[in-house]
Amino acid sequence: MSDQTFHELFTSARTELGYKVDGVIVEITEQIKDRMKAEGISKSELADKIKVSAPYITKLLRGETNFTAESIVKIADALSCGVEIKLVPKTNVNGWVDLFGKTIEPRREFQVWVQEARTYRNEMKSFDCTTSSQAFFHESH
Amino acid sequence: MIALKIRTGDSFDIFALEEDGECKVLEFLNLISKSRRQCFLKLVNGFDRTADTGLMQNEERFKPLHAGIFEFRVPGEVRILCFLDGSGIVVLTNGFTTDKMEAGTRHASELRDRYLDAKRNGYLTYREDNL
Numbered sequence: 542m543s544d545q546t547f548h549e550l551f552t553s554a555r556t557e558l559g560y561k562v563d564g565v566i567v568e569i570t571e572q573i574k575d576r577m578k579a580e581g582i583s584k585s586e587l588a589d590k591i592k593v594s595a596p597y598i599t600k601l602l603r604g605e606t607n608f609t610a611e612s613i614v615k616i617a618d619a620l621s622c623g624v625e626i627k628l629v630p631k632t633n634v635n636g637w638v639d640l641f642g643k644t645i646e647p648r649r650e651f652q653v654w655v656q657e658a659r660t661y662r663n664e665m666k667s668f669d670c671t672t673s674s675q676a677f678f679h680e681s682h
Numbered sequence: 683m684i685a686l687k688i689r690t691g692d693s694f695d696i697f698a699l700e701e702d703g704e705c706k707v708l709e710f711l712n713l714i715s716k717s718r719r720q721c722f723l724k725l726v727n728g729f730d731r732t733a734d735t736g737l738m739q740n741e742e743r744f745k746p747l748h749a750g751i752f753e754f755r756v757p758g759e760v761r762i763l764c765f766l767d768g769s770g771i772v773v774l775t776n777g778f779t780t781d782k783m784e785a786g787t788r789h790a791s792e793l794r795d796r797y798l799d800a801k802r803n804g805y806l807t808y809r810e811d812n813l
Binding site: 599604 | 688715727740
C-alpha cells in the first residue's frame, strides 16, 4: 500500500538541497551535451581536449563527480564556449522582485487571473478536437 | 486502466499508469524516497526538467532503450521506464533497481501494450493527481 501521493512526494523533494543541487548539475550537463552534439565531439575527444580520462567525463555527466569552477571553464573552452553564471531571484505569483530588488505582492486580481490562465492552459492541453468539435456542432444545430 | 497525470509542464505532461488499484511507479517512488533519497531526488528532478523543458539529452540521465521504451536513470542504482504518447505526453510504467533490469523492461512493454489497447478501445480513464 502506498503511503504518500505523487504530489506529496514531489512537494517534499523540491524543498531539499539535494534536489536543488541536482537541478544545477542537470542544467550544466544538458548544456554540455548540447554543445558536444553541436560541435560533433565525443566523450573521449572532450576528455583528450581537457587532458582527463573518458571515465572522468562519464562521471561528470552522471553527476557522480562535482564540477569545479576550473572544470567548467576547461570544458567550456574545449567546446568553444564562454561561461556565464546568473543568480536569479526567486519569483512566483505570490511575490515578485521589483527593479530595486524589493519583494512586492502582486494584486489579488492578478493572482486570480494567473490561476485562471493556468486552468485554461491545462484544459486546452486535454482538449479533444474530434469529440469537442462534434459536441459544438451538435449544440449549434 | 487509469492514466494518472502527475506533472504538467510547457513541454510535456507526465502520467503514471494505475492498474487494478496498483500504481507501480508510486509504490517504487515511495520505497526509494526512504531507502535511496538521493536517487529519488534525481528522479523527481528528471521529471520536472522533462515536463518544463523537454526530453533530456544526457543519456546518463534519460536514455532510449528499445521499441519505444525510455528510461529515467540514476546509473548503477535505479530506473523508471516510460514511453511517449504523441508529442506531448510521457507515460511512466514502472520502476526498479538495476539488478532487475530484464524483468522491469519486459513489464514496461506489457504495460504500454495494455495502455494502447485500453486507449484504442475506450476504457482508459484519465485522472489528475493534486498538481
